[in-house]
Amino acid sequence: MPAMRDPFQLGEDRFLAWLASRFRARGGSAFSLGIGDDAAVLAGRPARVVTVDQMLEGRHFRFRWIVPRALGRRAVERALSDIAAMGARPEGVLLALSWPRGGEWGRKARALFEGLGGALDRRGVPLVGGDTTRARVGHAALAVVAVGRPWPGGPVLRSGGRPGDLLAVTGPLGAAAAGHLLCSGRLAPPGDRAGRRAAGAALRAFREPTARLELARPLARHARALIDLSDGLGLDLPRLAAASGCGFEVEAERIPVAPAARRLLGERRAFRAAIAGGEDYELLAAIPPDRLPAAERAVARAGGALHVVGRLTAPGGGGRLVRRGAFAPWPAGGWDPFRPPLDAGRPGRVDRAGRRRSGRR
Template structure:
């Protein structure tokens, strides 16, 4: 089925003005002195600094719906999910490149708004949109690659560096994005009760505070990830890679009043969103020291033992499924009531 764009996007289409004019519109919407040549030339990082690279993709119908998401929110989300990966390594994001596939009947207004969303988000990190690519396709696909710098001699925050005796710490909300998705699935964007707008925003345009990963690394954290696939799934990855067990504190991760109210409205156990709902991009790590600034303690690391790899108050979690990219295994955010 052909992509249908909301009526708010008017004016000429990409096919009508052509590729070059569309690229000029992107450059105008998200200006950067590094963008617009055959390739971007980035300055060498400071001595004793390493380069960190990641890439991620948003596909229409799988990761966003045009009747829910505004173009700027799609651009915003594409940047955040990549910058969260950079931050989770303890690095500082410095640039992104954007690849966009879109149908010929795409309104140019949609493209420029998406580019503004990308530009606004990279600016919040003092980073640049350094280049990209534009091509035709049947549906809207947004692919972002992000570049970061890891300064100093401290090791990166990796998945295999959690150690028994450490605290598990988190920066950001847990479960909000999944709750927002459930509300959108039930009501659509326009009919979601106003008191739950914060949950919807958390799904459509998640945020990660700039610099949190850098702060955590400087403060002594050893491992870190971002909550993209679900709390139990992502912490389970750390536990398996580090060959440890992780026990979460019930009171530290319990659904707050807003999640509880949304669960009551929808008839859903809000613990499902906390334990299995990804795309919050909350930074979750382990440390032997005090919780870094902006982080809170949510659990502890222990020696690996028989039973569940990740527990809640020493009991296997009541919900443990997480995001999976392939529908046959029950994954996907738009084809499942609880991602």
């Protein structure tokens, strides 16, 4: 890739490719996998997986959208989702926190740590270190580093898929995107009882996501490739396919659209949210057809379900969406952190043509 003046002009995927080529692991490195997956892999017996996830005020969250206690829980689950996507279980986290001083901010900090501590206690994961510093008001930030150990069969990489593997997601999509629209004021809260229930479900999905840690163990045994869908099916599926050297096909009717999104957005917008909304923190797995029955049984025993949406295809075919027998190009879209926000409350989103759209996070 040519020299660049501004890395933010590249978009996330091209920038990560540039980083991987620039900082390729040297011979003798302790890492068997570096940049390009949901987590790095530290070689050893057993191996370890390591990831980091950050959230910046005004970019990923606003305090008028989310209370500090929920923010703490959200920070933990976002990082642990990357551990789950490697077919691993978490062993510990570190926290880097930039926070303003003052009475109000002291109260917010206590609530943040209550939420963070509660989430870690529920997961049985210790906080083992980190770093803190003072921030200006309006510039709070936190980053969570998570370390995990792969389950038997793991770590599961994005690159393990093969043509013919079935593509399955672990739950409905689109509710968190509807929740973000409600928080940002771009979707009016419904007045009827069913609408209010749907709005509550959407807001919970956005504010308090849940990492699919309980499914990491069965998927480590049965999946050939895994990725989490934090950036949206529209971007994350092509990433898995590209890493595996495959094309893909998805049947539109099989994509599990969240009922809350359908109720709040209508069929067409809800379908788009399920593809490009992200923030649902479900997992996408590539599973050989002969392993699917066993995978479904194992995932069901863990309290989950698999929704087969398509398959990987031979390389060179790109991505296609199949709707009632007709083929169309894959409608890629989702979160790209390098796209500038359109305004102070609408982080950037990129669509298939590279145009900026209002976004989430």
